[in-house]
Amino acid sequence: MSETAQQRSRIMRAVKSRDTKPEMAVRRLLHRMGYRYRIHRSDLPGKPDIVFAGRRKVIFVHGCFWHGHDCPRGARTPASNTAYWTAKIARNIERDHETVVQLANAKWATLIVWECGLRDQTALADRLKAFLG
Template sequence: MQVTKNVLDDAARRKMMAQFRSKDTKPEITVRRALHRLGYRFRLHRRDLPGTPDIVLRRHRTIILVHGCFWHQHDGCRDARMPRTRQDYWSAKFQRNSERDAKITAALTALGWRVLVIWECDARKPELASHLASVLGHAPGHAGLPSVKRPRRPDGPRATPHRPPTSRGIQRSHPRRSVPTGAD
């Protein structure tokens, strides 16, 4: 196998690598949207927990870690390939990442949290929401608490009782003021 030459200089490579995000990544936002659609409410990146977890479902004592397949070397995934250059550096880095992941998971479990790992490739699948629902024990239309809806009024959807609708849909706080015309 022929090793390809690095086409970027050090400054350009550093700039490119600095643009990889650790928070608010596309897979993380996808998982957050699916959880929110299912009715779950959560906290993000709690610094008081080991490893600053991506998503914290406090009510369910559950933590969701969204791992990138490349950076965390997802077994059997096509995105978890070894770069062709500097393989000794990358293998050591991936080894440190997996050791850190195991340490963080063990620390969170010791604190009484249930830890779920969602891989980047799984976040792209259309069955993500059903997978999250089954893992978290989600019944359809129920996210742990009964659904509370405001009652609808006969004069319109969720109309406020203390402000009747006006003819133009604008509630005035004062009567219309007369404007002097100057022709007296």
């Protein structure tokens, strides 16, 4: 397998799994901080990854590449099937935006945690605390 094909299949595998590694890392951190939550509420727009029903707050954990984050990892362009990936990621960005708007209209607050934001766990914990209160 070429490197890009290998990369692509790794990305596809990561996308297929619901409990992706970055999401699990955020859940573990929240748990350690004493927060309790539900996951993958399919009755809410965008099926949020982590749901705090009492607070009407949700968290999405987004992969930087897949959701087109404005960071070095998100700016990476696959060498093959470039048009396919570019279009797909553009659709994801659009869908993510619509989801936040729909949730806001239903009086739910949304926090997006990016994969690249997991490296600094202290900063992330502060952000989570600020968001959740």
